[in-house]
Amino acid sequence: MKSVRLVGLLAAASLLAAATAQAQTTVGVAGPMTGQYASFGEQLRNGASLALEDINAAGGVLKQQLKLVVGDDACDPKQARSTADRLVGQKVPVVFGHFCSSSSIPASEAYAEGNVLQITPASTNPTFTERKLWNVFRTCGRDDQQGALAGKYLADNFKGKKIAILDDKSTYGAGLANETKKALNALGVKEALRESYTQGDKDFTALVSRMKAADIDIVFVGGYHTESGLILRQMRDQGMKTLLMAGDALADKQFAAITGQHAGGVLMTFGSDPRNRPAAAEVVKKFKAKGIDPEGYTLYTYAAMQIWAAAVEKTGSTDPKKVAATIRAGKWNTVLGEISYDAKGDITVMDYVMYEWKADGTYAELKK
Amino acid sequence: MEYFLQQSINGIALGSIYGLVAIGYTMVYGIIGMINFAHGDIFMVGTFIALIAFLILVAIGVTAIPLALFLVLLIAMLLTSLYGWAVERIAYRPLRGSFRLAPLISAIGMSIVLQNYVQLAQGARVKTLQPLVSGVHTLFDLGNRLVVQISNIQILIILTTLALMSGFTWLISATSLGRDMRACEQDLKMATLLGVDTDRTISLTFLIGAALASVAGMMYLLYYGVIDFHIGFVAGVKAFTAAVLGGIGSLPGAMLGGLLIGLIETYWSAYFSVQYKDVAAFSILIVVLIFMPTGILGKPEVEKV
Numbered sequence: 001m002k003s004v005r006l007v008g009l010l011a012a013a014s015l016l017a018a019a020t021a022q023a024q025t026t027v028g029v030a031g032p033m034t035g036q037y038a039s040f041g042e043q044l045r046n047g048a049s050l051a052l053e054d055i056n057a058a059g060g061v062l063k064q065q066l067k068l069v070v071g072d073d074a075c076d077p078k079q080a081r082s083t084a085d086r087l088v089g090q091k092v093p094v095v096f097g098h099f100c101s102s103s104s105i106p107a108s109e110a111y112a113e114g115n116v117l118q119i120t121p122a123s124t125n126p127t128f129t130e131r132k133l134w135n136v137f138r139t140c141g142r143d144d145q146q147g148a149l150a151g152k153y154l155a156d157n158f159k160g161k162k163i164a165i166l167d168d169k170s171t172y173g174a175g176l177a178n179e180t181k182k183a184l185n186a187l188g189v190k191e192a193l194r195e196s197y198t199q200g201d202k203d204f205t206a207l208v209s210r211m212k213a214a215d216i217d218i219v220f221v222g223g224y225h226t227e228s229g230l231i232l233r234q235m236r237d238q239g240m241k242t243l244l245m246a247g248d249a250l251a252d253k254q255f256a257a258i259t260g261q262h263a264g265g266v267l268m269t270f271g272s273d274p275r276n277r278p279a280a281a282e283v284v285k286k287f288k289a290k291g292i293d294p295e296g297y298t299l300y301t302y303a304a305m306q307i308w309a310a311a312v313e314k315t316g317s318t319d320p321k322k323v324a325a326t327i328r329a330g331k332w333n334t335v336l337g338e339i340s341y342d343a344k345g346d347i348t349v350m351d352y353v354m355y356e357w358k359a360d361g362t363y364a365e366l367k368k
Numbered sequence: 369m370e371y372f373l374q375q376s377i378n379g380i381a382l383g384s385i386y387g388l389v390a391i392g393y394t395m396v397y398g399i400i401g402m403i404n405f406a407h408g409d410i411f412m413v414g415t416f417i418a419l420i421a422f423l424i425l426v427a428i429g430v431t432a433i434p435l436a437l438f439l440v441l442l443i444a445m446l447l448t449s450l451y452g453w454a455v456e457r458i459a460y461r462p463l464r465g466s467f468r469l470a471p472l473i474s475a476i477g478m479s480i481v482l483q484n485y486v487q488l489a490q491g492a493r494v495k496t497l498q499p500l501v502s503g504v505h506t507l508f509d510l511g512n513r514l515v516v517q518i519s520n521i522q523i524l525i526i527l528t529t530l531a532l533m534s535g536f537t538w539l540i541s542a543t544s545l546g547r548d549m550r551a552c553e554q555d556l557k558m559a560t561l562l563g564v565d566t567d568r569t570i571s572l573t574f575l576i577g578a579a580l581a582s583v584a585g586m587m588y589l590l591y592y593g594v595i596d597f598h599i600g601f602v603a604g605v606k607a608f609t610a611a612v613l614g615g616i617g618s619l620p621g622a623m624l625g626g627l628l629i630g631l632i633e634t635y636w637s638a639y640f641s642v643q644y645k646d647v648a649a650f651s652i653l654i655v656v657l658i659f660m661p662t663g664i665l666g667k668p669e670v671e672k673v
Contacts, residue, residue, distance in 0.1 A: 034492035036596050169643070196643040200602065202592045205378035206637035206645075213371045226494055230594060237519050239504050257496045258594055 025064045025318060027052075027308075028087040029301070030071035030080070030097035030107070031122075036200070036226050037075045039254045040099045044121060045070060046292050047301025048096050050283070051309075061309045062318070073107070075100040080107045088114030093318040096304045099297070101125030102171035108136050117320040119308060121300035124248060125175045129344040134324055137345040139300045139307070139336065141352050143176045146247055146269045149352045150176075150220060151183025153267075154245070161217035164193035166207075166231070168223035173199075176247045177222030192216060201227060208234045211242065218243040225250050229258030236262045243267065251296035256361030264359030271336075271351040273365055274299040280335040303334035370508060373516045375638040376631065381522040381591070383630020384529035388584035389607035390614070390622035391536070392452075392577030398553045398617035399573050400464070405475040406455055408604015409482035410578045414448040414585030415595045416486055419495055422589075433500055437590075444582040451482075452578020453571055461567070479600070486597040494596040497589055525587045532583060533623055539576075540619065549573060553617070606649075613653050615666025624664060628652075 029048040031041040048068060056065050071087050073080035080103030087095055088110055094117040098104045104123035111118045112133045119137045120128065126142050154163055163184070167177035174196070181191060193214055195207060208231065211219060219235075219242055221228045232244045236259075245267035256263040275284050280299055287294040294302075310333075311326040312318050331340045340348050354366040389411050396404040421443040425436050459474040501524060507516040540546040548569045551559040560566050588603070589595055606629060614625025629649050636648035662668050 034487065036494050036598070038491075038493045195641065198643075198646070200598075202588075202594065202599070203382050203633075205382065206375055206634040207642050209371070209374045209378055210638055210642075213374075226594060230592060233499070233593060237499070237502070237504070237521070239517060254494065254496070258494075260498045 024067045025061060026067045026069055026090060026092050027305075028069050028071055028090070028092040028095035028097070028116075030073055030083055030087065030095055030103075031099035032075040032103075033070060033072035035074035035076075037099065037224060039252050040122065040249075040297065041072070043252070043296045043298045044097055044099060044301045046287070047121065047294070047298040048305055050287060050290070050292075051302040051305035054283075054286075055305065055309050061312050062316070066309075071095070071097070073098050073100070073103045075103055077102050077106050080104070081110055083107065084110035085114075087111075088116055092116060093312075093320050093323070094119065094308050096121060096301055096308075098123060100170070100172060101128060101175065104128055105171060108133055111135055115320050117308070117324055119304040121304045122248075122297040123172070125171050126179075127171070127175070129346050132344075135320060137304075137307075137324075137327060137341060139304045139334070139339065139347065140248070140297070141271060141350065142346060143172070143247070144179045145350055146352050147176055147179025147181075148183045149354065150180045150245065150247070150269050151185075152187065153269075153354055154180070154184050154218065154220065155187035155189045158218050159189060162192040162215055163189070164195070164211055164214070164216040164219040165191045166194075166219060166221045166223065167196050168199045168221075168227055169196050170199055170223070172247075172249065173222040173224070175222070177220065180220055180222065197223075197227065199224070199227065202230060204231050204234050205238070207231070208238050208240065211235070212238060212240050216242050218245060221246040223249065225252050225255040226258065229255050232259050232262055232266065245269075248296075250357075251363070253293070253295060253361060256357065261359045263357040263361055266357040267366070268355040268357065268363060269352050270355050270363075271300070272353045273355075274303075274336050276365075277335070277337055279333070279337050283335045299335050303336045303339065306334045307332045307339065370516050371638070373508070375634050377516070377518050377522060379631035379634030380627060381525045381630075382634060383610075383627035384525050385584050385587055385591070385626075386603075386607050386610045386629050387623040387626025388529060388532065388580050388587070389603055390610040390626045391619060392581050393608050393611040394614070394616055394619060394622040395549075395573050395577050397611070398619075399549060399570060400460075400471075400552075400556070401468075402460070402471045403475065403608070404455075404460075404574075404577075405472070405604070406459070406478035406482060407577065407581060408602075408607065409479045409486075409600035410448060410452050410455065411581040411585050411588075411603055411607075412595070412597065412600030413451050413482060413486065414444055414578070414582030415589045415599065416490060416495070416597075417447045417582065418444040418586040418589050419497055419595060422497060422500075437500075441583065441586060444586050445579040448582030448585070449575040449579040452574040452581070455482075455578075456571055456574040461570075479604075483597055483600065490597065492597065494594050497593045497595075499593060501590055521591050525591060528583060528587060529623075532580060536576075536580075536619070545569070545572060609650065609653055613656055613663055615660075615663030618663070618665040618667070621663055621665035628664075 031044040033041040071083040073083045084107035099122045101123040104120045112135045121139050124143045167173040228246050248270045250268045311323050315322045315326045355363045356366045357363045392407045421440040459478045460471045463470045501521045504517045504519045509515040548564045610625035610629045611622045614621030632649045633645040636645045
């Protein structure tokens, strides 16, 4: 008797679960929620959460409310793969993420096999979209575009000066540094020093003294903000005035927290500030009302979810393969402005501009 | 030559921090023959306590930097040594006298517990401290651009290490506690029979080791200004290597090992490539151990029949 009742209870529970599953679609956001790049994971999560709220308030997608699951990869490729497998197991139709290129790339293969769409708001390494996977898109630019801009800027403004190029051996960092070097060398300028350090290093004094002895005028870092910040801080500690330039991975306030007032004058390539775009004005206001500054990749994540939601509405289904085809074919109005895609899943506009950090810990577009 | 001097200064400052952490490994090994893998994380806890102490002092209006540094040093040493004591009490003492691997495994467990505890209590994001001790001194300026400079913080690190090392050598060689520690090191059972309170001595050893690690932690915080819950791992591995290189169980050996690892890493970065500095440091460790299996200053173990 007891067991019959239990079975009945179980059946009722599973029915209930099925009923809630029908009213809700679960989507994933993944990135480094813990670890030294956790501040970027937070940007992704903030962007996705607000987009989700706004979409749900407007009636959801295909009359279903959205629900968010958060995956944490700690910017570690192995953990990214297992996070991806877990999200695939939960049968989410789409994942917004990851942040680090070295996480997005292994994760994308798990998503491709598991029939999940992946839109990264932040991974800029070219390889991500170069492998002809059906399921990958990004709302940000690529490191070859970014490197080309950085290389050209260096060649234009620092001709005859001594340039050092460093990277952190990560997929993103080494990729960006190599693209920058390629662009710089193509313009006939040769760097004076090319070195790599290890992600997580704290002591750069030897490297800094070496750059000092080589009389380096500007150093380009392909790497994330913690190490770039420490390099800058240790250069200033040794009394060096050498400029620092880096890629989009600097776009977080924590960089200024590490460097203090030394952040002033640091150059950075990043997408033209989405916070200032007319399409974003209303959303930025909403973020500010919640006490969140939508810096860095927050709005890129918001846009990724907007694109997916609009494409699902247009397709009339959340089937990832069909949605992917719709996204490729269409033009999408987002907080970043209008976005359209090429066959690989890259955005069709060149997005990068040069930024300068100020001593008060904010950054603004560099006026030509 | 200027370049060499400059890099030596960088290397000595880095090596001093490694050395201070390495002493904790070597002391515990010397007395109870066990590697305390949680020591790197005690160091990490020390950096966090120092940071919190700084923030509290600033909040209550202690802004005179020398006074603040001194108070933070006291608070960090006191609280961190409590952690060291607690770790010994919880994870090692109940296992004393059991088989050799048991405390080793519980040390690894303790290391994971401490890391996760700090991650949960303090969050996973990196914590930063603005430079407090700034300013550089020019030692040599030979007219060209290669000046040799030493920063105040580097001076502070080197002086603190020297002071602690001399104080510590005195403690070991001239006090009754030091005599008890040496007795425990030579023969734990015999020391007990002769009336040495071994439990108390071992507890104090952990306490002192943790206090030294907290000083290293505070220096680390001042020097680099960026900490997270994971720094104990790398620092621990490097310091452990330093202890083995210098001869585990030998106190001057730990300091020497720390300085050597710091200098090797720095010179390798300076003259070859930054990329392979860890490879260089560990390769030298292997070479030294092949020719001197007990490390540079380690005593060869005498097999008693």
